[in-house]
Amino acid sequence: MLEVNELAVDFTLHESAVPALKDVSFRVDPGETVALVGESGSGKSVTSQAIMGILPTNARIRSGEILFDNPETGQRIDIAQLDPESLPMRRIRSGNISIIFQEPMTSLSPVHTIGDQVSEALFLHRDASRLEGLKLTEAMLKHVGFPDPARALGMYPFELSGGLRQRAMIAMAMITHPSLLIADEPTTALDVTIQARILKLIRELQAELGMALLLITHDLGVVSNMSDRVVVMYHGRVMEAGPLQDLFANPQHDYLKALMHAVPRFDLAPGERLMPVREIHSETGALIKHQPADQIVDADAPHLRVSEVSKTYRLHSGNWFSNESRDLLAVDRVSLAVERGECFGLVGESGCGKTTLSKIIMRAITPDQGEILYHDGSRAIDVRALDNSELLQFRRKMQFIFQDPYSALNPRMTVFDILREPLVVHAMGDIDYQRAMTTELMRLVGLDPRFLNRYPHSFSGGQRQRIGIARALALQPDLIICDEPVSALDVSIQAQVLNLLKDLQQELGLTFVFISHNLAVIHYTANRIAVMCAGRIVELAPRDRLFEHPVHPYTRALLSAVPHPELSQPLDFNAITESAASDPTQWPQPFRLDGSTRTTFMALEEGHFVRVAAGSKPSDLAA
């Protein structure tokens, strides 16, 4: 139905043509799902834009054909030859081919209602009266799972959650019943349980309407669960294409092989390492050393103990005259203990309070109550009681790695200044020492010390994140909090950074608190894992225990929603329900939390804890 032949697209940058696509060919048959896989910059989005005729103004189709069989007219059209703004092309857009974008917030106009935006394509391409159109829109919104479609018609995007916004996008794309749907990273910005529901929805709609799907993604897990055929792209070229089974069972091209080995999976053997697409080498030097064990007097005390920590945010929705406010419990009586030298994983979906908790531990946010004890080997330090000068001293022991490598580095400072800054703040050593130290830090994260006088913008995302790691290590801390350190990185880079963190932990004897929403990443890095939901820790267990015997319904929902890049472990779409797994009032007894229940951490075997209503017995969990 769609046939792309030797497509080449150029971008004009600074008066010169930069090829974005070279010789791209593939086909999509009616009703089938083709996955376009590749890392960022591989040209997969440009391909979709070329098909839709919505290339940016500085891009141009140089050669090749995009043949599309229009089912309405029965004609075969070459989209590459059409003027993007011509009427026939505009009729194809949304009339026959629709697209869903990655970011559901920015893809919708903030000042138009959902009803207006969803119905627009219908009025453009189909003869529908005003009333009829609104009826069809309402029906479509209901179809994609809006709880109250009639009300949604008059709502604005900012009033909806991320998941509902993406549903609105899907409704908008489907309203004209196109014969081909292009989904450009449709679930990348969403939480894993919502991702599973959206994927299920797309599959159902596809089966129902018999349309073809061109799925663009970098997530091999999504690919293995959704597609019939796979096209792998790299640097604007098609590396490999074929049926899903063949490609996953027997990848031919080195790039795909490398990619498959770079993705963290649940079935990795103990001690098995990921194989990054591009390996880096970390070198330790003389200055940064593993703390000798004999200095630690009290090795059994937990490195970090958090007790009953709570933080409430007061939300004001008022003005001068009315002063309404409500409380949002971001962190609710969280207690945990991190052992010396372990990697403690904290997993949960966006808004569950994991970042707030990490900032409380760092004393960047003051909790309402609770205690944080840091044990430096010889004595316990009450983090909340530190005065300013003590806090400055304490900062040497605990450091932070941030999520976004782009905004975490000051663009006006050279890498040398960035790495040196902690040493200057803490007045450590003279300039010679600092020079030696920064050089060693660069080697430690596998970067060439010659890059020290460059600015952050000349580095890729992965390299920037390594600079962030080096900065966190500059003060030689014992404990590092990693807040989603790889979630902003491409899969191929992810493995590289994860391996680096693992090696550093081993070599320097560090303790990690590792925060992530990605279960596979947590599985790869953490020894013990705490699952957080709605500000509470609902389950805590050693890694294997948690993944093999999850007890809490939320943990189970989370685990069952992860798409595995394995053909042998398909997502059970039937098990994915519309019920909100992250709503504590919906959980079955004895797990339910509705504000009045008193809960307790019930100890199961082998350091496995689960939050249940007070007074429950282990036998209550049998179900």
Added chain:
Amino acid sequence: MLAYTLRRILTMIPTLLIISMLVFVIIQLPPGDYLESHIAELQSQGESVDEQKIQFLREQYGLDKPMLHQYWYWLTGMLQGDFGYSFEYELPVTEVVGDRLFLTVLISVATILFTWAVAFPIGIYSATHQYSWGDYGLSTLGFLGLATPNFLLALVMLYFANVYFGTSIGGLMAPQYIDAPWSLDKLLSILEHLWIPVVVIGTSGTAGMIRRLRANLLDELQKQYVTTGRAKGLPPGKLLTKYPLRVALNFFVADIGNLLPTVISGAEIVAVVMSLPTTGQILLSALQSQDMYLAGSFLMFLAVLTVFGVLVSDILLAILDPRIRLGGSSSK
């Protein structure tokens, strides 16, 4: 929405009250009052002073009373439409200002309309044809407009208007209509003269607005939702007006509040150069001679315009942008 509007109007009251206090205090800050400086001036010229008249005025306007009393007298007077007495002109303030205020408003409104009418199409063209010859040309013209001092432009325009169109130099109407009662001919004469000050006063504002509209629209054109609209197959014109232009309007509306006072105060030097019978010159001299009620009424007038402009732009913004209208209650 109604509650929001009512609340916004209510908040205007304390704002205006505070402004009136500030205005009053600032006018009273220099030592002495108008009568004292008037007496001193007369005496220095060796003229006699009509003690009785001075005494009468002093009592009539409470200048011998404490400041708080004077403020109260001024404030309550204004609420009843009595803006006090101009010592310099020896007339009630309303009579001194009367026509001039109307002409000021006329010129200001005409200037704003001119600004919009010119800036809007040019801004949109520049943004949608970025880096084209048209964009470069119009941008250069705009920068020229920004950089030319108003008074210089005023002089040049006066010359050309006289040489090529035969319009009399200066003023807002032909000489025979000054102080004449209002008539259709007088109005036509005003309209004939009006365009010169409007162009002079409006040029820099227009140039600035073109730049801002272009920048805002360019930002919006990059946004993902515009691509979504394109992907729907919307025709280019409809796409532009429905999505990016609509969002870029926000800044434009937010600007209304600032527009009135800047146009009016920016017009004052031009008014002096072109001897326009507007309020500019009077305000200047009233401030210099401490003619307190006259100056105070002017400043209050400007303040009311500003506060009212902000009110209008706030209400329009709430109508235009649902995030402002609904954001307070549901999203936070």
